[in-house]
Amino acid sequence: MRKSRGRQKVEMVKMPNESNLQVTFSKRRSGLFKKASELCTLCGAEIAIIVFSPGKKVFSFGHPCVEALIERFVTRNPPPSSGTLQLIEAHRNANVRELNAQLTQAQCWWELPIEEMEMHQLEQLKASLDELKKNVTQQADRILIQTSSNANPPTQLIFPTQIPTPTTTNGPNQQPGLFVVDPKNIISHLPFNYGSYGSRGFF
Template sequence: MVRKPSMGRQKIEIKRIEQEDSRQVTFSKRRAGLFKKASELCILCGAQTSIIVFSPAGKVFSFVHPSVEAVVDRYLSGSPAAVVAGGNVSLIDAHRGVNQRELTRQHTELVHQFEAEKKKGEQQQQLKKANEQNVPWWEGPIENLGLHELERLQHHLDQLKTRVTNRADEIMSRAPFFPQMNAMNSIGMPDHHYETKPNPNNPAMVPRAYGFGYGGYAGYTDRNMTGGFY
């Protein structure tokens, strides 16, 4: 069986990306890769590097080793960098490089935090806009919510469910147990007394009475035959 030749890794055509979102994603990935390669070059070869990149949105990103001043001065003057015995970069420049890398890392983290806060603010604006349109907060859009926002929303929904259940139980506990009897007492039943006697010729007719301390009803248990109020 003849195996088909592998297509291998396809070459990507280098041209401007027209779609704005795809262009921004590609810039972020390629920028990180560029800085990583520059860092490896500095570590492996001891190269002095300065990279400044402006994004399509106008944001600036940089990677420098050991410092901007050292790289620019060396480029403008055309003189070699100061070295010590053994051919190593001067301690001052090395110290500057460490500080610059730390500042670059902090800057990157701040940019990520800013982007996260910006996204969070946009989501809150969407919820606020939904509230202004008289839409309940639990029916607001959730398509753009992140995991943290979804967990908070679920927590609030659980709290609302518990409150509704407790309120329903409270209302049910206050409901009258004998609504018909209370209605009879509220309209004031006349206090009439009817004398009823069992039929000696019919032992199945047994007198019964309901009182509960409110006045009540008396009669006989015999199919549909009953007595009167007392």
């Protein structure tokens, strides 16, 4: 009968086989996290574990929270008691309610009657109205300029400077002089009493 060598202690050295290394890491990591969880349950301990695998992947376990425990460790701040936490929460809620009330009041102050406003409120209201008036004027000017620029330009009329008569002798290339009249100003260019009823002009 062959004798057994019995249970032997495994030498703790890094495994040369990459495949065996990954399998062993997964098993040992699960066992480590399980033991940490049991310690937290049995003793109420707060534990944070961060593990990097051979493939540079990160794994973590924490109770109650890894980030909170790391921050406590770095800043060395003791954990606040439950009573202190309640006081802090109540104080913060009171501050939030007060700020909300101030914000609501500040948003509606201009709806008050002018007689009830304070001096700084009146000054602020006047400045706001002046700014509004300036913006409205600028916008109206821009619209007016844009409308004027988009309008069709006035048509210009061309008249000869002299009217040919039967006695006027013009060569084949001679043309009477021309002048341009803007229709908007045509009334000012008409001869005296031209076009009026019952009278004649220069013609």
